Amino acid sequence: MALTREEREQFLAEPHVAALAVDAVEDGRAPLTVPIWYMYEPGGDLWIMTGRDSRKGTSIAASGRFSIMVDRVTPTVRYVSVEGPVVSTTPATREQLVEVSSRYLPAEKVEGYVDFAWKEHGEQVVIHLRPQHWLSSDLGEA
Numbered sequence: 001m002a003l004t005r006e007e008r009e010q011f012l013a014e015p016h017v018a019a020l021a022v023d024a025v026e027d028g029r030a031p032l033t034v035p036i037w038y039m040y041e042p043g044g045d046l047w048i049m050t051g052r053d054s055r056k057g058t059s060i061a062a063s064g065r066f067s068i069m070v071d072r073v074t075p076t077v078r079y080v081s082v083e084g085p086v087v088s089t090t091p092a093t094r095e096q097l098v099e100v101s102s103r104y105l106p107a108e109k110v111e112g113y114v115d116f117a118w119k120e121h122g123e124q125v126v127i128h129l130r131p132q133h134w135l136s137s138d139l140g141e142a
Contacts, residue, residue, distance in 0.1 A: 003136040008080045009042035011136070015103045016070035020048065025062040032059050037100050038068060045128040046082065049092050049100055052123045060086060060127055068129075076140040084132030092124035 003011065020036045032055060040046040046068065050056045060066050067083035097118060101110050 001138055003078075003080065003138060006042070007138075008134055008136040009040075011078060012040050012046070012070060012080045012082065013042055014070075016072065017104070018048075018068040018070045020056065020066060020068050022056065022059045022066040023063040025059050032056065036068070037104050039100055039103065045087060045130050047126050047128045049096060049124050049126050051121060052125045057125060057127075061089065066127075066129060067133075076138055078138040079136065081135040082129070082131045082133070084130045086127055087130045088128045089125050092126045094118055096126055097124070 017035050018038050019033055020038075021031050021033045024030060024032045034056060036048050036050070036056070038046055038048045048068075050060075065083065065085045067081060069079060069081040071077070071079035094114065097114050098110065101113050101117070105113055
């Protein structure tokens with residue numbers, strides 16, 4: 001059964017690891033699909049952080065749009081997929097790295113991860129997607 005707008009936005013706002021898909025923009029290659037952390041608040045834009053020159057970053061820059069899909073398998077199979085245009089790309093800040101890391105890591109691991117990632121991952125950007133097309137379903141009652 002399809003989720004209501006409120007249900008799908010609330011589900012997307014939960015800290016799931018997303019599968020990001022984007023046109024690989026290389027002849028003979030399928031779309032690039034990779035796991036990624038993301039941030040989303042109901043009614044707003046979704047954002048991700050990635051390396052400016054990473055395969056994700058260059059593919060998104062060339063395509064101008066991407067999609068993400070999040071799911072769970074218990075207590076029921078439920079998923080939300082959202083696709084849309086990139087509305088902004090800005091240099092990442094350390095504060096944004098702390099924000100997204102705090103969403104996914106235990107509190108005692110955030111500082112160490114942020115120190116490592118900020119130093120070792122190279123130039124990062126934050127890419128905002130405007131949700132335009134949604135697919136969602138809950139495939140059973142809890």
